[in-house]
Amino acid sequence: MAELFRLRTDPEHTADAVALADYQPGGTAVRLEPADDARLLIPHLGALRRIDIAFPKFREGRGYSSARILREAGYAHEIRAVGVLYVDQLTFLVRAGFDAVLADTPIDRAVAERTLARFPAVYMKAADAARPVWELRERV
Amino acid sequence: MPRLLTGNRLETGDVLWWSGSDWSLHLNDAVAVDDEGEALIARLGPQERINDLALIDVDATPDGWRPRTTRERVRAVGPSVRPDFALPSLPVESI
Amino acid sequence: MYRYDKYDQAIVDARVDEFRDQVARRLNNEISEEAFKPLRLMNGLYLQLHAYMLRVAIPYGTLDSRQLRMLAHIARRYDRGYGHFTTRQNIQYNWIKLAETPDLLADLASVEMHAFQTSGNCIRNISSDQFAAAAADEIADPRPYAELLRQWSTLHPEFSFLPRKFKIAVTGSAIDRAAIQLHDIGLQLVHGPDGEIGLKVLVGGGMGRTPMLAPVIREFLPVADYLSYMEAILRVYNRHGRRDNIYKARIKILVNDLGAAEFARQVEEEWAQLKPLGLDPPPSELARIAAHFQPPALGANAPVEIDLSNPDFANWVAVNTHPHKVPGHAIVTISLKAPGEIPGDASADQMDIIADLAQRYAQDEVRVTHAQNLVLPHVRRADLFDIWQVLVSAGLATANLDRASDIISCPGLDYCTLANARSIPIAQKLAVNLAPQEGDLGELKIKISGCINGCGHHHAGHIGILGVDRKGEENYQLLLGGSGAEDASLARILGPGFDENGIVNAVEKVIDRYKTLRADPQERFLDTYRRVGAEPFKEAVYG
Numbered sequence: 117m118a119e120l121f122r123l124r125t126d127p128e129h130t131a132d133a134v135a136l137a138d139y140q141p142g143g144t145a146v147r148l149e150p151a152d153d154a155r156l157l158i159p160h161l162g163a164l165r166r167i168d169i170a171f172p173k174f175r176e177g178r179g180y181s182s183a184r185i186l187r188e189a190g191y192a193h194e195i196r197a198v199g200v201l202y203v204d205q206l207t208f209l210v211r212a213g214f215d216a217v218l219a220d221t222p223i224d225r226a227v228a229e230r231t232l233a234r235f236p237a238v239y240m241k242a243a244d245a246a247r248p249v250w251e252l253r254e255r256v
Numbered sequence: 257m258p259r260l261l262t263g264n265r266l267e268t269g270d271v272l273w274w275s276g277s278d279w280s281l282h283l284n285d286a287v288a289v290d291d292e293g294e295a296l297i298a299r300l301g302p303q304e305r306i307n308d309l310a311l312i313d314v315d316a317t318p319d320g321w322r323p324r325t326t327r328e329r330v331r332a333v334g335p336s337v338r339p340d341f342a343l344p345s346l347p348v349e350s351i
Numbered sequence: 352m353y354r355y356d357k358y359d360q361a362i363v364d365a366r367v368d369e370f371r372d373q374v375a376r377r378l379n380n381e382i383s384e385e386a387f388k389p390l391r392l393m394n395g396l397y398l399q400l401h402a403y404m405l406r407v408a409i410p411y412g413t414l415d416s417r418q419l420r421m422l423a424h425i426a427r428r429y430d431r432g433y434g435h436f437t438t439r440q441n442i443q444y445n446w447i448k449l450a451e452t453p454d455l456l457a458d459l460a461s462v463e464m465h466a467f468q469t470s471g472n473c474i475r476n477i478s479s480d481q482f483a484a485a486a487a488d489e490i491a492d493p494r495p496y497a498e499l500l501r502q503w504s505t506l507h508p509e510f511s512f513l514p515r516k517f518k519i520a521v522t523g524s525a526i527d528r529a530a531i532q533l534h535d536i537g538l539q540l541v542h543g544p545d546g547e548i549g550l551k552v553l554v555g556g557g558m559g560r561t562p563m564l565a566p567v568i569r570e571f572l573p574v575a576d577y578l579s580y581m582e583a584i585l586r587v588y589n590r591h592g593r594r595d596n597i598y599k600a601r602i603k604i605l606v607n608d609l610g611a612a613e614f615a616r617q618v619e620e621e622w623a624q625l626k627p628l629g630l631d632p633p634p635s636e637l638a639r640i641a642a643h644f645q646p647p648a649l650g651a652n653a654p655v656e657i658d659l660s661n662p663d664f665a666n667w668v669a670v671n672t673h674p675h676k677v678p679g680h681a682i683v684t685i686s687l688k689a690p691g692e693i694p695g696d697a698s699a700d701q702m703d704i705i706a707d708l709a710q711r712y713a714q715d716e717v718r719v720t721h722a723q724n725l726v727l728p729h730v731r732r733a734d735l736f737d738i739w740q741v742l743v744s745a746g747l748a749t750a751n752l753d754r755a756s757d758i759i760s761c762p763g764l765d766y767c768t769l770a771n772a773r774s775i776p777i778a779q780k781l782a783v784n785l786a787p788q789e790g791d792l793g794e795l796k797i798k799i800s801g802c803i804n805g806c807g808h809h810h811a812g813h814i815g816i817l818g819v820d821r822k823g824e825e826n827y828q829l830l831l832g833g834s835g836a837e838d839a840s841l842a843r844i845l846g847p848g849f850d851e852n853g854i855v856n857a858v859e860k861v862i863d864r865y866k867t868l869r870a871d872p873q874e875r876f877l878d879t880y881r882r883v884g885a886e887p888f889k890e891a892v893y894g
Contacts, residue, residue: 150594174386174389175389175472175512175594176512176594177472177510177511177512177513177514177589178589178590178594180508180509180510180511180512180589181509181586181589181590184508184509185624188624188625188628202382202386204369204373204386204390207506207508208506208508208509208511208512209508210508211508212508212509221386224381227372227376230372231369231372234365234368234369235361235362235365235369235506236358236361236362236365237358237361237362238362238506239362239502239503239505239506239507240502240503240507240508240578240630241628241629241630242508242509243508248632249358249359249502250502250632250633250636251632252358253356253358253636253639254633254635254636264398264402266377266378266384266449267378267448267449267450268402268403268448268449268450269398269399269401269402269403269447269448269449270401270402271400271401304380304383304384305380307384307398308398324823325823326764326772326773326823326824326825327400327764327770327823330400330764330765330773331400331401334401335401335445335765335766335775336765336773336776337693337765337773337775337776337779338765341431
């Protein structure tokens, strides 16, 4: 099994994630497949400690929207990307709201560090704290 | 029908032909791989140095190999509209 | 035109660094081709039939002379001395080496250029009207709106793995030179009830296997809500666009399946979620960008009358120039379609010559058109003769704009790994054969694609040609009646296909029949076709 790449400092919530269809109110870990509607979880965000979002194929991109929707709804616990993912997607994943990645291909820590440190500015607001350049320009 | 093994070099993208022990830029250096083709791909593919490995059908002619499809003839020679870049694999007119 | 500030430059520089890192890891076998391929594609680097091909973005088709000289330098230093201007206002180089690509990108970055998102399932280069800021018919320059989109879409974290590629065009005019009805999103600047500028939003057009014209989903979008609304469209598409079948993955299929009204409703619903999140920059950001696009200071008293006694010059002026919004000026289109040459190709020397002309005579601007020509947008009529003489000596003075030999052609099977048939040789033969009578034929747009993906816009051709594969042999279908302009329509297949000589012959028969059918010498082929229908042409070709 691949190694977890995690950007959070709180203790890992290790409960098994259940499929959305099997989720019961009060459950603390759930797994979203690409076609699942993340908004169905909004009433349960208070109970959830970890949400796994599946990326069964490299081309799969719905999970980016799912993560961002959950962050927009105020969810602050772990969102974990699981599946066919590579270190070069880390910037997108983090900006979309993921803070943990369980990739089929191991993530090289050194590459991950320089990848995440590389871009000094971003053009658009997203789910992370980065401020878009138009906001920085505004201050000048 | 004879089959040749072809691919593109990772660093340059150059079209290559398997010549039995190595790769060549020239179609006429190619050897027919026939039944060994799949085994060669299984061996060379995982080395990750040659992209788009493929077996193509050719006819043996007095002037050398002639790929059966227009696509492979273009690959072997170069763009038919730039005869100044043509490789000496086939006459450009015969694409 | 737009100039990078320190943020723009830092982002482009970081992208060069990132790609250098990725290429190094690939060359060291740290990453597999399977993992690397999507990374290089997102940077416009394809493996084509003969070598790597790099597609460089030319945002909204605008260049200055310094940038065009850099494109010439790249052609010499990293390629074989030429480049190919594309139907999406970009340039492609055909003989690129992977190992040299990072240096090439660094050279591009030094003149504020890049290859961001010129391939992959992401938001591609934003295209626009090649006559922006010069045409009298526009209500405002669309390029500030396009630049805002360029920035917003660059490395977008949510929309870099869409179901399929995504193309946006922006125009400021009701005369559509940007084919907005044939884009995933088409935007037209319009006036609102109080005279303020906003955007008319069209979604779900496109060519390819299932061509469709985009319906309007919003008649007026206030500029203040521009980006959050785009975000809503993209999110609906990202979540609900089909991913099970690559041929049904474009947004046009989603819009068509849902119906434009239901799609618009879903966008509004999503927008209600997004709008309060502060995704829209303040008006000062658009104003900051727009300040870079101030109209050039053109003399109001430039002479209108010029000496047209040289008939070749007079013909070129009549065919290849358009009126400019400022009297005494003109918009010059430089044809890259000399009959017998490769449509859209320009040599490094030609690029340098055009860069010199732009700097000396055209306010330092060059535009790339979706018809694969170049434009000098702001030229004094009094300078036209000097410009023309330089163009003549460079083989660039072909007077054929929008005529039979001004053929759009994709690279086709001579270069492209997706192609089923060659496009360029068909374009060359047709151009040579039709050029002698093209003055009599008037506006006639012939567009050729080498495969169903339709990069040669065959569905938008008055006469369209589609290359297909028939058991390893090239075969060509003939389509008639398309238009990519404000009177957009989709060309329809006339009948069974032809071989290479047969298609050239069939087009000539269609044109001969048109000459007998046209109501008067001014009636365009397209209008004749629309009036009489396909039958007479079918009879002429197959009868």
